[in-house]
Amino acid sequence: MNMMSEAAVEKALDQKMSTVPYKMTGKDVSVYYGEKRALFDVNLNVRENTVTALIGPSGCGKSTFLRCLNRMNDTIDSCRVTGRIALDEGDIYDPSIDVVELRARVGMVFQKPNPFPKSIYENVTYGPKIHGLARSKADFDQIVESSLQKAGLWNEVKDRLHESGTGLSGGQQQRLCIARAVAVSPEVILMDEPCSALDPIATAKVEELIHELRTNYTIVIVTHSMQQAARVSQRTAMFHLGNLVEENDTDKMFTNPDDQRTQDYIMGRFG
Ligand SMILES: Nc1ncnc2c1ncn2[C@@H]1O[C@H](COP(=O)(O)OP(=O)(O)O)[C@@H](O)[C@H]1O
Ligand SMILES: [Mg+2]
Numbered sequence: 001m002n003m004m005s006e007a008a009v010e011k012a013l014d015q016k017m018s019t020v021p022y023k024m025t026g027k028d029v030s031v032y033y034g035e036k037r038a039l040f041d042v043n044l045n046v047r048e049n050t051v052t053a054l055i056g057p058s059g060c061g062k063s064t065f066l067r068c069l070n071r072m073n074d075t076i077d078s079c080r081v082t083g084r085i086a087l088d089e090g091d092i093y094d095p096s097i098d099v100v101e102l103r104a105r106v107g108m109v110f111q112k113p114n115p116f117p118k119s120i121y122e123n124v125t126y127g128p129k130i131h132g133l134a135r136s137k138a139d140f141d142q143i144v145e146s147s148l149q150k151a152g153l154w155n156e157v158k159d160r161l162h163e164s165g166t167g168l169s170g171g172q173q174q175r176l177c178i179a180r181a182v183a184v185s186p187e188v189i190l191m192d193e194p195c196s197a198l199d200p201i202a203t204a205k206v207e208e209l210i211h212e213l214r215t216n217y218t219i220v221i222v223t224h225s226m227q228q229a230a231r232v233s234q235r236t237a238m239f240h241l242g243n244l245v246e247e248n249d250t251d252k253m254f255t256n257p258d259d260q261r262t263q264d265y266i267m268g269r270f271g
Pocket of ligand 2: 063
């Protein structure tokens, strides 16, 4: 058996980054809020089983782009999206697309942990119930255990599954939201500044989790922390004033970026 160390495997994976297939593709994506244009012809693709970080100064369009990927912008009345976004080749804005199904395939974790005011157990079973993924209690029990395991929360909550999810600490609540997203077996998980409401210890746990989740999911994370982008991602995309400035391997992005604006941003010259 080939006993490559974990670090060596990771290195090999990273080196082959340019050969990793795309899971989602965005072509000439523009977004308008009423008259205001928030994104300008963004061409950005997201690779499979990769963590892609979206960085850039506040208001540059990171969340707007992220929300395009599971049509969360549909919920904003003034918002209009043009261009083409595909998940495995399929246009997600095609009129035949069931948005509820799409959001099961492309799940989302928000900035502020937002568990339902229900038990931990019900938080996790909510999605599978809606999508008819399980019927018997044994099936639901199994989904709850495996989802909480994947979210690194099982050991902390297994003896109080029927207590309220809102009674957990902030970091636990965010991991519960990750368990809730994972419960419907998504292919892609979108995270919008998932650690910004967490303390450093809870942040470290969620970052470690993101690292592990990459094995099974494609992850896109918005972060205002460049250290976080460097720690958790393999690819980084930098936005500025609604434009995609540069997208590159994370290592290169933080050592030798192609664009002067990226250089200035990572040196803390603006934003
Ligand atoms: N719901 C909205 N209605 C109107 N304008 C919005 C809305 N959301 C975002 N914007 C505007 O779009 C631009 C990009 O915002 P956003 O995507 O939230 O940036 P970021 O996540 O990078 O901070 C900003 O100018 C912001 O004010
Ligand atoms: Mg944002």
